[in-house]
Structure formats: structure tokens, C-alpha cells
Amino acid sequence: MRLAAGFITRSADQWGVTGTVTTTASATRAAAPDxxxxxxxxxxxxxxxxxxxxxxxxxxxxxxxxxxxxxxxxxxxxxxxxxxxxxxxxxxxxxxxxxxxxxxxxxxxxxxxxxxxxxxxxxxxxxxxxxxLTDATRADLQEEAMTAAVDRARQKADRLAAAEGLAVGSAQTITTQPARPGSEPVDDAWESDPAVHPAPISVTERVEVAYELVAAEATRQSGDDSGKD
Structure with missing residues (x-):
């Protein structure tokens, strides 16, 4: 099943369903040039x-x-x-x-x-x-943007699964993707006034994540069992 925010694949198992939910997400972080x-x-x-x-x-x-x-x-x-x-x-x-x-x-x-x-x-x-940006600053921004993109992908997956009465398990694969056109970082150039302050430089990361798809009952049962002696 394909929806606007991603797609779901399903098949039966002991809980009545198995498969994956796949979503894409992007995040941008910016910092002043250093x-x-x-x-x-x-x-x-x-x-x-x-x-x-x-x-x-x-x-x-x-x-x-x-x-x-x-x-x-x-x-x-x-x-x-x-x-x-x-x-x-x-x-x-x-x-x-x-x-x-x-x-x-x-x-x-x-x-x-x-x-x-x-x-x-x-x-x-x-x-x-x-x-x-120096290499160290750009690497820090990339890490922050990647973490935020993965978090956003998980949120999308949760919504998709819930709409089908299902739940999301662990991530199966995480793939980075090229940023969409127009979202690549652009370094601003000094024009005619050396007192001009350069604009922040942005770094965008985009990911595609496939999560395990499970029955909502299985998630609740797993949570109940974890609290037993």
C-alpha cells in the first residue's frame, strides 16, 4: 500500500502481519560561516x-x-x-x-x-x-541534520502504521539520499561592502528509512511481557 508520506508492504505471520513501512524525510541545520x-x-x-x-x-x-x-x-x-x-x-x-x-x-x-x-x-x-564552513563545523551540522531527518522519518512511519491499525518496530535499513534541488548549501560571496555580514550556510540531509511493521497487539504484548518477573 502506497501513501503520500511513504509506503507499506505486508504479509501474514503469527501476529497476523509482517512487513515494512518505508518513509523519507529531510532536515536542515544552519550556522554562520566560520x-x-x-x-x-x-x-x-x-x-x-x-x-x-x-x-x-x-x-x-x-x-x-x-x-x-x-x-x-x-x-x-x-x-x-x-x-x-x-x-x-x-x-x-x-x-x-x-x-x-x-x-x-x-x-x-x-x-x-x-x-x-x-x-x-x-x-x-x-x-x-x-x-x-570549516570541515568540523559542517560535519557537526550534517550529524545534527541526519539525526533530525531520521526522527522525522520515524514520526511519519508511526502515523502511516497507525492509520492501518499497525505499529512500527525497529529500523531495518537507513539510506541517505541526495538533497532536493535548491536545498544544497550555498556559500554567500562578499560583494562590494566588506562590512556586510555573510548569511548563515545551511546543510541538508535526506534519508529513506524502512522500519519493521508489526501488529499493534504485538507491540502491546511485548510491553506487557517486559514488566513481568
Whole structure:
């Protein structure tokens, strides 16, 4: 038998029924971001590729030093590239060569404003800021959401079984499922004002649980027997 909240399968046994009731449920938990990544670029231009690279490297070093002096951060270089203006369809500069060094600055969300100001004051550019959850925080949210989803699945199963005059026993299988479209966690990005507070990030867990299906009389009998000597 299939109902809106799940489905029931049944067959006879000594109590008059056996089988399972299967339900799905989801739960979401959210927390404020506890980490941030600022993508910073340093440009260098010159009449040769070597000169452009040197200027980009020097500017990047200046920006790094300024940031590290004002905030607790981890900095990782992620890209080096050089563009020959003569080979570009629409060159971005009159210089013969342009070099770009890009690095990511990881810090706490509260330090983002400081990092952005130091990066831009030092002659660098900020491509974007990504707020996120640390692995430990995300794992805690996933565990909380999973527990809540399983509890909700049990409540649905109880209602379905009761509607048929039956009862729910122990869980037989628990399967995680992909979250529905639109419910995946989305990390908010800093736009133009470093004073903006990032929105909480949500984590959604969805489960399908199959429970043992028993006769209501069997559940009551089991409860009565457990209190006897």
C-alpha cells in the first residue's frame, strides 16, 4: 500500500502481519560561516615578459606582507600567468606584456574587511570573497541534520502504521539520499561592502528509512511481557 508520506508492504505471520513501512524525510541545520577565502590578484606590466613577471611578483610580496602584518591568515599562490598584448584581440593594457599573480588568503570572517582593505591599499585587486564552513563545523551540522531527518522519518512511519491499525518496530535499513534541488548549501560571496555580514550556510540531509511493521497487539504484548518477573 502506497501513501503520500511513504509506503507499506505486508504479509501474514503469527501476529497476523509482517512487513515494512518505508518513509523519507529531510532536515536542515544552519550556522554562520566560520572561514573565508579572499582571492587577491597582483598585476605587473613591462616591455618584456620577465619584467612584467618581476613587477607582479614584487607587488604580490608587498600585498602579502601588509596582510600578514594585520591579520592571522594563511596565504597560498594559486596562479601565475603572462599575457602578450600583441597576441590579444582586445589588449587590456598598452604595455607589451602583463603578468598576473593570484593568491588566496584564508582567514576568519571577521578579518575579511581588514584583508580587503590591506590588499587594495597595497596595490592589489580583490576578485571575490567566499565564505564557508570549516570541515568540523559542517560535519557537526550534517550529524545534527541526519539525526533530525531520521526522527522525522520515524514520526511519519508511526502515523502511516497507525492509520492501518499497525505499529512500527525497529529500523531495518537507513539510506541517505541526495538533497532536493535548491536545498544544497550555498556559500554567500562578499560583494562590494566588506562590512556586510555573510548569511548563515545551511546543510541538508535526506534519508529513506524502512522500519519493521508489526501488529499493534504485538507491540502491546511485548510491553506487557517486559514488566513481568
Amino acid at each position: 572561514s573565508a577565502t579572499v582571492a587577491v590578484t597582483a598585476l605587473g606590466e613591462g616591455s618584456s615578459a620577465a619584467r612584467a613577471r618581476e613587477r607582479a611578483r614584487n607587488r604580490a610580496a608587498t600585498v602579502r606582507t601588509a596582510i600578514e602584518a594585520t591579520a592571522e591568515v594563511t596565504i597560498e599562490t594559486v596562479d601565475h600567468r603572462v599575457t602578450n598584448s600583441a597576441a590579444a584581440f582586445e589588449p587590456e593594457t598598452d604595455a607589451a606584456f602583463r603578468a598576473v599573480e593570484e593568491f588566496h588568503v584564508r582567514c576568519e570572517p571577521a578579518a575579511v574587511a581588514t584583508v580587503v582593505v590591506e590588499a587594495t591599499d597595497g596595490g592589489g585587486g580583490v576578485d571575490h570573497v567566499q565564505f564557508a
